[in-house]
Amino acid sequence: MTDEQLIRKCIQKDLKAQKELYTRFAGxxxxxxxxxxxxxxxxxxxMQEGFIKVFDKLGTFRGECELGGWxxxxxxxxxxxxxxxxRAMRTLVEINDNVNYHEDRGDLPGRLSExxxxxxxQRLPAxxxxxxxxxxxxxxxxxxxxxKLQIQPGTSKSQYARARLSLQKMxxxxxxxxx
Amino acid sequence: MKGQQLEKLYxxxxxxxxxxxxxxxxxxxxxxxxxxxxxxxxxxxxxAKGTSGLWVGGSLIVAGVVAGLVxxxxxxxxxxxxxxxKSVVTALTTEETIAGETxxxxxxxxxxxxxxxxxxxxxxxxxxxxxxxxxxxxQAYFTATDDYKRLADQTLPMQPRSQxxxxxxxxxxxxxxQRQEVPAVAAAPDQADETIEFHTPDxxxxxxxxxxxxxxxxxxxxxxxxxxxxxxxxxxxxxxxVQVRDLNGRVVHEWDNLHGFWDGRLGNGDLAxxxxxxxxxxxxxxxxxxxxxxxxxxxxxx
Numbered sequence: 299m300t301d302e303q304l305i306r307k308c309i310q311k312d313l314k315a316q317k318e319l320y321t322r323f324a325g326x327x328x329x330x331x332x333x334x335x336x337x338x339x340x341x342x343x344x345m346q347e348g349f350i351k352v353f354d355k356l357g358t359f360r361g362e363c364e365l366g367g368w369x370x371x372x373x374x375x376x377x378x379x380x381x382x383x384x385r386a387m388r389t390l391v392e393i394n395d396n397v398n399y400h401e402d403r404g405d406l407p408g409r410l411s412e413x414x415x416x417x418x419x420q421r422l423p424a425x426x427x428x429x430x431x432x433x434x435x436x437x438x439x440x441x442x443x444x445x446k447l448q449i450q451p452g453t454s455k456s457q458y459a460r461a462r463l464s465l466q467k468m469x470x471x472x473x474x475x476x477x
Numbered sequence: 478m479k480g481q482q483l484e485k486l487y488x489x490x491x492x493x494x495x496x497x498x499x500x501x502x503x504x505x506x507x508x509x510x511x512x513x514x515x516x517x518x519x520x521x522x523x524x525a526k527g528t529s530g531l532w533v534g535g536s537l538i539v540a541g542v543v544a545g546l547v548x549x550x551x552x553x554x555x556x557x558x559x560x561x562x563k564s565v566v567t568a569l570t571t572e573e574t575i576a577g578e579t580x581x582x583x584x585x586x587x588x589x590x591x592x593x594x595x596x597x598x599x600x601x602x603x604x605x606x607x608x609x610x611x612x613x614x615x616q617a618y619f620t621a622t623d624d625y626k627r628l629a630d631q632t633l634p635m636q637p638r639s640q641x642x643x644x645x646x647x648x649x650x651x652x653x654x655q656r657q658e659v660p661a662v663a664a665a666p667d668q669a670d671e672t673i674e675f676h677t678p679d680x681x682x683x684x685x686x687x688x689x690x691x692x693x694x695x696x697x698x699x700x701x702x703x704x705x706x707x708x709x710x711x712x713x714x715x716x717x718x719v720q721v722r723d724l725n726g727r728v729v730h731e732w733d734n735l736h737g738f739w740d741g742r743l744g745n746g747d748l749a750x751x752x753x754x755x756x757x758x759x760x761x762x763x764x765x766x767x768x769x770x771x772x773x774x775x776x777x778x779x
Contacts, residue, residue: 311514313507320503325495332496337726342499349506350513384744406482415490423718423731423759434484435491460716462483464759467767469483 301365309357316353323366324349327373333431334377336420344380348373374436378446381428406469418468426461433458688713688762695776698741698748707775708738709758714768718759721775729754741777751777 299307299318307315328345335341352372359368419427432438432446433454440458444451689712697704711717720731721739729749730739743749754775760768 311510313510316510317503317507320506324498324502326493328496328498329491329494333491333494336728339725340727342502345498345502346505346509350509353510354513406486410486412490412494415487419487421757423720423733423757424728425733426718426759430487434487437488460718460759460761463761463767466483467769471769 302361305356305359305365308353319352320349323369326366327369330370330373331377332416333419333435334374334381334428336424336427344373344377347380348376351376374432378428381424382447406466410469414469418465421468422461422464425457426464429454429457430461430465434462688760688768690714690758690760690768690770692756692773692775694774695778696739696741697778699779706738706740707756711735711760713763714760715763715765716761720757722755722757723749724753724755726755741779748779749777751779753777 299315304315304319308319324345327348328341331341331344331348332338335344352369355372359365419430422430428447429443432443433440438446440451440454443449443454447454689710691710693704693707695704696707698706707721709717709719714735716733717735717737718731718733719737721729723729729743732738741749754777756773756775758768758770758773760770762768
C-alpha cells in the first residue's frame with residue numbers, strides 16, 4: 299500500500315489502515331516523545347495524544363513533505379501543547395545574568411549510550427528540556443522557538459545555554475562516577 | 478570540548494532514534510479513535526490522557542492512605558513538627574575568571590522584602606508593571622504574587638538577613654510588627670522582573686567563592702501558619718531551578734527563580750498527599766559555576 303492509499307483509508311477511519319500507519323511510525327515517534335518527556339510514562343501519554351491528533355488532522359496533509367516528517371511535526375507540536383498546558387510558562391523566565399554559559403567545561407566522555415543521553419535530557423527541568431530539544435535536535439532558531447512557546451528570544455537563548463551547561467555537567471560527572 | 482560537540486552528539490544520536498513502544502499503546506489509541514468517531518477527537522485525546530492520569534491519581538491516593546495510617550498509628554498526635562534545617566556551605570577556589578563574573582556577584586537577594594507586604598495580612602496594592610520586553614517575567618512575578626496572597630496568613634519569616642546568615646533557622650517566627658517595619662520596596666514595578674539587585678560589595682578577588690543553600694526537610698501546610706511552604710534560601714546563587722517530584726518521579730511543582738516555593742499542592746490545586754517528596758535543585762553560582770546538589774527528600778505532613 300502506498301502512503302497515499304494508506305492516508306486515504308485512514309481518513310475514512312479504517313481502523314486496520316490506522317493501525318498500519320501507527321505501526322510504521324510508532325518506534326520513531328516514541329523516540330521523539332521520550333526526549334520531550336521526563337519519563338517513559340509521560341512519553342506514553344504523548345504518544346497516545348499525538349497519534350490521535352495525527353489521525354484527526356490527517357485530512358489536512360497535502361503531501362508537501364514526507365509523511366514521516368509531517369507526523370513528527372504533529373507529535374512535536376503536541377509535546378509543546380502538553381508543556382504549555384501542564385507546566386505554566388512561568389518556569390520560562392529570562393534570567394538577567396551575564397554569565398558565559400557557552401564556556402565549555404571539559405571533554406565529554408568518549409562513549410555515551412543513547413540511554414545515558416536520554417536519561418540526562420529527561421532529568422533536565424521541563425523548560426530546559428523543551429528548548430534544548432527544539433534548538434539542538436530539531437534545529438529551530440531561537441526566534442522560531444520564541445514564537446512557538448510565546449516567550450522572548452532572549453529567554454530561549456538563556457534557557458538553552460543553561461540546559462547545555464546542566465547537560466554537560468551531568469554527562470561528565472556521571473562518567474566520572476561510572477569510571 | 479569544541480563548541481558544538483554536545484549538540485552534534487545529541488543530533489546524531491537522536492536523528493533516527495527509534496524506541497520500543499509498550500504493546501498496549503495502540504489499543505489505547507484505537508479505543509480513543511473509536512470513541513472519537515462519535516465524540517470528537519478533542520474528547521478522545523482527553524480520554525487517552527485520563528487513562529494514565531487515573532493510574533497516577535490512584536497511586537497518589539494509595540501513598541496518601543499509607544502516610545495517613547502511619548500518622549494515625551503513632552502513639553500520640555505529634556507536636557507541631559519543627560523542621561531541621563540543612564544548610565550547605567561550599568567553598569571553592571576560583572580557578573578561572575569567567576566572563577561576567579565581576580558584573581554581578583550575588584549577595585542577599587530581594588526575596589525578603591518582596592514578600593513582606595503580602596505576608597503582613599494586608600496586601601499592599603501592586604501597580605502593574607510597565608509593559609515591556611520583560612512581559613513574560615512580569616507575568617511570572619504576578620502569578621507568584623497571587624500565590625503569596627493565598628498564603629497571606631503564613632508567618633514564615635522572610636526578613637532580610639544580616640551577615641550572620643549562617644543561622645538560617647526558620648523556627649524563630651518573627652512578630653508581624655517586625656515584618657511591617659521592613660521597607661516595602663517590593664511593590665515597586667521595577668522589582669517585578671527578574672533583575673536581581675545585590676547589596677553586598679564585590680568580594681575580594683582572591684577570596685574563595687562561597688555559596689549557600691538552605692531548605693527545610695519537612696513542611697506542614699495545614700494553615701497553622703508554620704512551615705507552610707518549602708522555599709530555598711540562597712546566598713551567592715545567581716539562578717535556581719527546583720523540581721518537586723513524587724516518589725513515582727512525576728514533577729508535582731517546579732520553579733525557575735530565586736523566589737519560588739511549594740505550598741504542598743499539585744498542579745491542579747489539589748492538596749498533595751502526605752509523604753515523601755524528592756527535590757532536585759539546579760543552581761548556578763554567582764560566578765557562573767554550576768552547583769552540584771544531590772537530590773533531597775522532603776516530608777510533607779499536615
